Each structure stands twice: as structure tokens, then as C-alpha cells.
Amino acid sequence: MKDVSSTAGRGWLVARGGGRGKRVLRELVDPFTVSPPGGARIRDRLRLSGRDADVLRLVGGHLGGHARADLAERVRIGRVPVRENRRAERKRVLTGVSSSRWAGAITRASEDQYQLSLRCLLEERTSLRRAVGKIRGRLAVPCGQRVGGVRGYSDRVERVQKQCRVQVLTARLAGVEARIGAGHPAIVVGGRRLAKVRHNLADAGLTETGWQELWDAARMFLTADGESGAPYGNYTISVDPVDGTVTIVLPEPLRYLANAPRGRYRLACTVTFSHRREEWLDRITANRAVRYDIAYDPTRSRWYLDASWSTPNTVLPTPAELAAAGVRLLAVDLNADHFAACVVDAHGNPVGGPLTVPTDLTGPASQRDGRLRAAITELISLAQANGCAGLAIENLGFADARATGRETMGRGKRGKTFRRTVAGLPTAKFRERLRAMAYHRGLVVVAVDPAYTSRWGGQHWQAPLQQQSKTSVTRHHGASVAIGRRALGHGLRRRPGVTAHDQRIVVRRATGHTVPHPRARGTASPPRTTGTPPGGKTCRDRSDQLALFPVSQDRSGRQPDTPGLGDPANSGQHRQERFVEPPPRGGAARPERMVPYPPIRTARTPRGQRQ
Known part of the structure; x- marks a missing residue:
């Protein structure tokens, strides 16, 4: 099925200048909480x-x-x-x-x-x-x-x-x-x-x-x-x-x-x-x-x-309040034949694998409505099973696309099929049914602007989801992650370096990278006072293994003048620690022996030379 999310209602704005069309990003509408049924x-x-x-x-x-x-x-x-x-x-x-x-x-x-x-x-x-x-x-x-x-x-x-x-x-x-x-x-x-x-x-x-x-x-x-x-x-x-x-x-x-x-x-x-x-x-x-x-x-x-x-009016929490509370959301991407969903935590990271809820909206109106209710019930059950406080959906309507009809939504047989697909999406019915059923189950529904969710979701989140999932991941699942991130106030694009390609750290979560933390300008770490022992640092030894060891020199490469008792970092002497050399691949374990740590390179050591 052709993705209607990136064409109808989610397109680019064209700014005309110099006789050529220039694509610019459209202005996004802030996410809002869908009001409960009246x-x-x-x-x-x-x-x-x-x-x-x-x-x-x-x-x-x-x-x-x-x-x-x-x-x-x-x-x-x-x-x-x-x-x-x-x-x-x-x-x-x-x-x-x-x-x-x-x-x-x-x-x-x-x-x-x-x-x-x-x-x-x-x-x-x-x-x-x-x-x-x-x-x-x-x-x-x-x-x-x-x-x-x-x-x-x-x-x-x-x-x-x-x-x-x-x-x-x-x-x-x-x-x-x-x-x-x-x-x-x-x-x-x-x-x-x-x-x-x-x-x-x-x-x-x-x-x-x-x-x-x-x-x-x-x-x-x-x-x-x-x-x-x-x-x-x-x-x-x-x-x-x-x-x-x-x-x-x-x-x-x-x-x-x-x-x-x-x-x-x-x-x-x-x-x-x-x-x-x-x-x-x-x-x-x-x-x-x-x-x-x-x-x-x-x-x-x-x-x-x-x-x-x-029913009496009920004040529901806003998206900003939900993000401040650190709750999870079940983000849902509406499609013609299925719902693509994914659980998103408070930092905008996908939790678990992508979810797919199939929908068969064919046949008489009574059967279509019953199948839609069954699919919504399954979404609500998934949200409660994963500890979510609500669901995030797109504020779809395709009002502009349906207004001009065939003039803007394709030509020929392909355009007719595309328009029929758009007309078959139960956007209004899905939203009304979801907000009523979710409200009675104690869940909140957050609607977001649908602009660029499918495009950026497929570009930035489809591949990371596929790395962590054994099932097939489509761009609709990536769009669901983008919808959840937008509902919580995060950007849709994934910054480079958040998910590392190294096999040893590929399972590392990206929580610390998605939330910016303020840091003092000009410093890479908190300031230290005189006499305060520094914490251990992690670096790699010659065998490419992680080793935790105390730092024996300061950043200038000079030894301290006054060593402290019981503190190897202030003694100026490089001690030998107990270290077990890892066994070679496919070989037996070597006996434990004393191996000195490699010296530390300082700022004055020329590149390519050892100290």
C-alpha cells in the first residue's frame, strides 16, 4: 500500500522565489490532549x-x-x-x-x-x-x-x-x-x-x-x-x-x-x-x-x-505535564489495513519491539465499526500491559486533500487507487472511538501534527528498530516512534552517534543522549579541589579490553610534588595492579600473572610516538 501519510496532509510547503520552487518546512502545530467525550x-x-x-x-x-x-x-x-x-x-x-x-x-x-x-x-x-x-x-x-x-x-x-x-x-x-x-x-x-x-x-x-x-x-x-x-x-x-x-x-x-x-x-x-x-x-x-x-x-x-x-467536563493533563511526569506513551500510526504502534518512554526512546494490529475495514458499516472497536480495544490493552499513561496519534483529517480531490491526489488509475485509500481511512471515526474508549479505561489521548512523521520516522528510526527486533519493521513503525517523540516534546530526527554500531555497546540505551543536560561552559567535567582524589577512569588496554585503573598523572603530564599517604594518584609512583590477561580466541585460559598497565599518553607526547 502506498504511504498516504507523506502526501496527503503532510507535504512540503513551496516557497516561490526566483522562478523556482523552494521546499521549506511547514509550520507545525503543537500537540494537544484530545478532550474526553461530552x-x-x-x-x-x-x-x-x-x-x-x-x-x-x-x-x-x-x-x-x-x-x-x-x-x-x-x-x-x-x-x-x-x-x-x-x-x-x-x-x-x-x-x-x-x-x-x-x-x-x-x-x-x-x-x-x-x-x-x-x-x-x-x-x-x-x-x-x-x-x-x-x-x-x-x-x-x-x-x-x-x-x-x-x-x-x-x-x-x-x-x-x-x-x-x-x-x-x-x-x-x-x-x-x-x-x-x-x-x-x-x-x-x-x-x-x-x-x-x-x-x-x-x-x-x-x-x-x-x-x-x-x-x-x-x-x-x-x-x-x-x-x-x-x-x-x-x-x-x-x-x-x-x-x-x-x-x-x-x-x-x-x-x-x-x-x-x-x-x-x-x-x-x-x-x-x-x-x-x-x-x-x-x-x-x-x-x-x-x-x-x-x-x-x-x-x-x-x-x-x-x-x-x-457527562461533566474533565480536565486532562497536557502533553507538557505528561512529559514532566516521565510517563510512557503508546504511539500509533494509522494505516489503511493495520495500526503500527510502538511504546515510547519519557525520553523519546522506543521500548521493546514494534507492534502491529491488523484491521479489516471492509464489508457493511456495522461490521467495519465492530472491527474498528476490536482493534482499538487491542491497542488499549497493549497500552495498559506496557504501563503507558496514554496513546499518541496523528491529528489526521485530510480535509485539504479531500477538498480538491482528484486535482491534487494523483492522476489515472494509480491516483484513483490512492484517493480511494485516503477516503477509506477511518480518521474521524478512529479518533472519536479511541478518545471515548480510552477515557473510560483511564488513558489519555494526545494528538500531534502529522507533518513529516512517515518521512523522518522511516529515515531515522526504521533501521534502529530493525536492529533490535527480529520481526519485519516498516516505515510505519518508524513513524509511530516519531509520533510518540513529538507528543512528548522531542524532535523527530535521531542525532548521529546516539546508537553506536559497535557490537559491544549496540545494546546501550540512548537515554543520556536524547535529553540535553546543562553543563558549565568551558569544562568537560565538574571542577576538582586540591587533595580530592579523582575517580577511576575507563580506557582500553592493548588487548582491546576495558580496564578500570587510577590516573597517575595530571593533564599537564607532570608528577605532583607532594604525594599523599595511601593515595597512588598523588604518590608519583606507578604501581602494578593485579590484572588477568584475557585468553586468546579459541585457546585455553592463561595462568594469572602480574602485568603492568600501559603508560598513559600525555598532551606533550607527539602523535605516533610512545612515552
């Missing part, structure tokens, strides 16, 4: 009887029709301040056909949907403007030439095709501009993709009845907002914490279906919410707000009940 959402299955399912379909269809009418009214109002969207008036009209709480949920959902559609429209305008500008810039350059760093199209055929495409994009941009000016985004309740499937049922493998069931299920409205102080946190849809029974307030025209007091309908099934049940019980027993959503999956013929609530 809420929680859990799900349990509703095992409904036939009558309960029919009642929920009637209620959902009734409320869904009024919700679509309210959304159409909100779109007609247009882009106005919040106080002028006439929500109170619309809610008053809906209260007569449902209830006050159902009406509040409908108007709130309509406003949220309108604002989301408007933001999507603004992003589409930005994307079209970038694409049009990119094509026009290349059209201004003759075929096969380059002017000011802009390359023209290869031949006239491609140039004509791009001229046609820029006209199509310009027409689309004009339509988007008109919608933004009027404040009327196009919204299809139920999904535009599902609506288009109606005209191609044979290709989708659906019948008209099956499509209608999917369409009706997507357009139902069964959402009840929570209310603090209400019984069990929600008056419209209530769940009893004792026996798990579910009751629903029926709209005013459907009150004849009630089987419980005050116009409520009680379902025959119960719910338990096994996942995060303690948190849910703490909220509903204290009558704190909990929102409930009832959803229907026609493919499986299953009903579900979702409970969601907001």
Missing part, C-alpha cells in the same frame, strides 16, 4: 410483541409526519437569528397534535438538523471553490510546461476534459451560493441515498415492499429529551429502574391506545442496560435528565432503546 450513550434491545410493535409504528409515523412538516417550515424561515426562528409559535402548533414535551423535542431536532445542513452547505462551497481554483490555475499554464511551481496538463485531451469539468463545478458552485444566500439547504428526511435507491431497486437487491419498510423506519420520530427533576429523568419515555418496564406518553390523537394511567402505554418487555448500568442507575434514581431514542432495524426486524446523557 456524553455517554448505551443501547438495549426491545423484544416487543406484535401489538407493541404496531403501536410504536403508529406513534413513530404520526410524530414523524409532524416533524417533517416542522422541518420544512424551519427551512422556509431561512437563515435568521435564533430569536427569530419562531420556535415558540411552532411548538404551540405541535402541542395540539402531540404533547408539549413531544413538541419541544421535535422543534429542537428541526433546529439541529437545519444548522447541520447549513454547515455542510458551507463546507461544500469551500470545497468547490478550491477545486475550481486549482483547475483554473493549471489551465492557465500551457500543456507540458511549468510556470511558478504550477504544472500544466500533460496533453490537450486532458486539458479539454478539465475545461468541461470546471464548467460543471462552476454551475454546482452557483447553485450552492444561491442556496446559502437564501438560507434553504436541501434536506431529505430518511436519507438522499435511500431515496435514490427507489429508482434502482433491482441493482440494490430490494423489492418495493422492502424499500418502503426501510423508508418508513428511517422517517419515524421516537425521540424524547430528558428533563431534570422529572420521574427517572424523562417524563415522555420512562424506564423503571426496579423492574425495567418502559412506558411512553401517547400523542393526543392516539390516547385511545393507552393501557396505563394518564394517557401512557406500557410495553410488555423490559430493558436492563447491562453496559454502564451503574452510571445510568445513578442518574435516573437522582431524577437527572436522560434522553431516550427508540429505533427500528427492518433488516433484522429488531427494536432498540438508546439512553444518552451528558
